Amino acid sequence: MKITEHIKNAKGKTLYSFEILPPIKGQSIQSIFNAIDPLMEFAPPFIDVTYLREDYIYKQHPSGLLEKVAYRKRPSTVATCAAIINKYKVDAVPHLICGGFTKEETENALIDLQFLGIENVLVLRGDARKSDSSFIPTPGGHAYASELLQHVVNMNNGRYLHEDMENSEKTDFCIGVAGYPEKHFESPNLDTDFKYLKNKVALGAEFIVTQMFFDNSKYKAFVDNCRANGIHVPIIPGLKPLTSSKQLVSLPKIFHLDIPLELSEAVQACKTEQEVREVGVEWMIQQCRELKEMGAPVLHFYTMGNPKPTKRIIEAVF
Ligand code: FAD
Numbered sequence: 001m002k003i004t005e006h007i008k009n010a011k012g013k014t015l016y017s018f019e020i021l022p023p024i025k026g027q028s029i030q031s032i033f034n035a036i037d038p039l040m041e042f043a044p045p046f047i048d049v050t051y052l053r054e055d056y057i058y059k060q061h062p063s064g065l066l067e068k069v070a071y072r073k074r075p076s077t078v079a080t081c082a083a084i085i086n087k088y089k090v091d092a093v094p095h096l097i098c099g100g101f102t103k104e105e106t107e108n109a110l111i112d113l114q115f116l117g118i119e120n121v122l123v124l125r126g127d128a129r130k131s132d133s134s135f136i137p138t139p140g141g142h143a144y145a146s147e148l149l150q151h152v153v154n155m156n157n158g159r160y161l162h163e164d165m166e167n168s169e170k171t172d173f174c175i176g177v178a179g180y181p182e183k184h185f186e187s188p189n190l191d192t193d194f195k196y197l198k199n200k201v202a203l204g205a206e207f208i209v210t211q212m213f214f215d216n217s218k219y220k221a222f223v224d225n226c227r228a229n230g231i232h233v234p235i236i237p238g239l240k241p242l243t244s245s246k247q248l249v250s251l252p253k254i255f256h257l258d259i260p261l262e263l264s265e266a267v268q269a270c271k272t273e274q275e276v277r278e279v280g281v282e283w284m285i286q287q288c289r290e291l292k293e294m295g296a297p298v299l300h301f302y303t304m305g306n307p308k309p310t311k312r313i314i315e316a317v318f
Contacts, residue, residue, distance in 0.1 A: 001045070001091060001119065002119050002120060002174035002206075003045070003046060003091070003093070003120050003174055003176065003206070003207050003234075003298075004174055004206050004207060004233075004234065006045040006046065006091070006298075007207075007234050007297045007298065010045075010297070012295070014291075014292045014296060014297070014298065014299060015044070015045050015297065015298040015299070016039075016042045016043075016044055016298070016299050016300075016301070016314055016318075017044045017045060017046050017047065017048070017236075017298050017299075017300045017301070018036070018039055018044055018047050018048070018300070018301050018303050018307075018310065019047070019048040019049075019050060019238070019300065019301065019302045019303060020032060020035055020036065020047060020048070020049055020050070020080075020303055020305065021049075021050050021052060021304065021305060022049060022050065022051075022052060022076065022077050022079075022080040023080070029080070029083045031305070032080060032083065032084070033087065035303060035305045035306070035307050036084070036088065036307070037307075038307040038308070038311050039303070039307050039310060039311060039314075040088060042314050042318065044090055045090065045091060045298075046090060046091040046092070046093050046120065047084055047088070047090055047091070047092055047093065048092075048093040048094075048095060048122060048209075048300070049077045049080045049081050049084065049092060049093070049094050049095065050077065050095045051077045051094070051095040051096065051097045051124075051126070052077075053097065053099050053100050053126055053127070053129060054100065077094045077095060078094060078109065078112055078113060078116070080092075081093075081094045081113075081116065081118060082116055085116065085117065085118075091118075091119060091120060092118060093118075093120045093121065093122055093176070094113060094118060094121055094122070095121075095122045095124055096109065096110070096121050096122065096123050096124070096148065096152075097123075097124045097125065097126030097148075098124070098125045098126055098137065098138070098141055098142035098143065098144065098145065098147070098148050099125070099126035099127070099128075099129070099135065099136075099137070099138060099141070100126070100138055100141075101138060101141050101142075102138060102139070102140035102141050103140060103141060103142065103151065103161055104140070104161060105141075106141070106142070106148065106151060107151070107155065107160060107161055107165075110152060110155055110171055110173070111168070111171075113173075114169070114171045114172075114173070118173075119172065119173065119174055120173065120174045120175075120176065121152065121173050121174075121175055121176070122175075122176040122177070122178070122209060123145050123148045123149045123152060123175055123176070123177055123205075124145050124148075124177070124178055125142075125143075125144055125145045125148075134186075144196075145177055145178070145200060146196065146199055146200050146203055149175055149177065149200055149203050149204060149205060150203055150204075152171070152173055152175050152204075153175070153203060153204040155170070155171040155173075156170060156171050156172060156173060156204075157170065158170040174206050174207070175204060175205050175206055176205060176206065176207040176208065176209055176236075177197070177200045177201075177205040177207075177208055177209075178208070178209060178210070178211065179197055179208040179209070179210045179211070179222065179226075179235065180193060180197075180210065180211045180222075180256075181210055181211065181213050181218040181219050181221070181222035182211070182213060182218055182256065182257050182258060183256075184256075185256035190225075194225060194229070197226075197231070198229060198230075198231060201231050201233055205233065206233055206234075207233050207234045207235075207236060208226075208231075208233060208234070208235045208236065209236045209238050209300055210222065210235065210236065210237050210238045211238055211255060211256075211257065212238050212239060212240045212251075212255060212257065212302060213237070213238075213257055214242070214257065214258070214259050214260055214263055214283065214287070215258065215260045216287055216290050216291060216294070218258075219235075219237050219291070219294075219296075220294060222235070223235050223294075234297045234298070235296075235297075236296070236297060236298045236300045237291055237296050237298075237299060237300065238300050238302060239284060239287065239288070239291075239299060239300065239301050239302065240284075240301065240302040240304070241280040241281050241283070241284035241309045241310070241313060242259070242263065242267065242276070242279070242280035242283065242284075243276070243277050243280050243306070243309055244273055244276060244277075245267055245268075245270065245273065245276050248264055248267055248268075263279070263283050266279045266283075267279055267280070277309065280309065281309050281312050281313055284309070284313050285312075285313050285316045285317060288313060288314075288316075288317040289317055292317065299314075299317075301313075301314075
């Protein structure tokens with residue numbers, strides 16, 4: 001079912017959903033099931049599967065220079081989605097990124113997704129490869145999420161890249177995009193970032209999933225700004241509890257977000273990592289209670305392979 005229909009059918013009741021990562025090299029699908037099993041009691045209508053881009057493998061050349069020898073392969077997002085649908089009978093939402101795909105490869109991936117009965121996709125630009133300092137579009141691929149979105153919309157309208165595909169079955173994807181309550185880090189200001197988000201919705205995005213945040217006032221301002229500017233699609237807050245003291249530094253660095261003073265001071269006052277986890281979970285429980293009151297349609301948790309904190313939080317707010 002489409003995410004928009006799940007939300008409509010819930011008639012204002014808050015839903016709970018999860019994001020997982022595909023298994024890292026060498027791990028079996030069981031590692032994914034172990035991360036999902038404890039959360040199934042909350043009846044998630046959908047589970048997102050991120051796309052992790054392959055990175056280069058380097059080999060030391062006799063001259064001392066590092067030489068690119070191959071891409072690191074990972075089990076695919078599509079395969080992980082198929083396994084989830086098969087085991088849990090819930091909707092799996094693959095993340096589809098621009099980076100690493102030519103337009104033809106994107107189209108082939110979407111045809112596979114349609115074949116699997118997948119009805120929702122989250123379209124993203126993707127991050128820069130670790131080996132690159134900024135995002136470099138793949139030759140023959142898309143440079144922005146909006147271009148990828150347009151490609152999916154074209155396929156939904158039966159317009160394929162090549163004429164000989166024109167008689168293929170139309171796809172019928174419900175398309176989501178990313179939104180950043182605290183601004184995308186490359187954007188010069190919130191308004192510019194917002195302009196591009198608005199464009200993604202005008203092109204056909206039907207829901208927005210936000211970057212994680214620890215201050216609900218940022219989410220509220222973001223939603224208010226969207227509504228005031230005519231964006232009326234559901235805005236799903238993306239959430240992750242703080243689970244270690246190191247994350248006071250790593251989360252702002254990686255995800256370009258602020259950690260509120262009250263939370264950072266509470267973490268700094270902890271004597272053990274166990275205490276930090278308690279503080280992180282309690283903070284997120286309060287955030288979730290408020291978000292429910294604000295009418296957030298879905299609380300979407302970035303589980304990062306660890307279901308325990310998410311389970312405790314939902315048990316407290318369910
Ligand atoms: P875009 O919407 O393309 O925006 C990228 C930047 O370009 C922004 O600064 C925007 O303001 C600007 N911009 C947009 N359009 C234009 C234009 N036409 N001209 C000039 N500037 C423009 N990354 C992964 O690699 N895999 C994942 O699975 C993944 N999942 C994610 C899930 C969520 C919910 C979120 C919030 C992020 C996720 N990311 C993932 C990270 C995401 O790929 C990065 O944040 C990336 O840097 C931007 O992606 P985007 O789709 O927002 O890009």
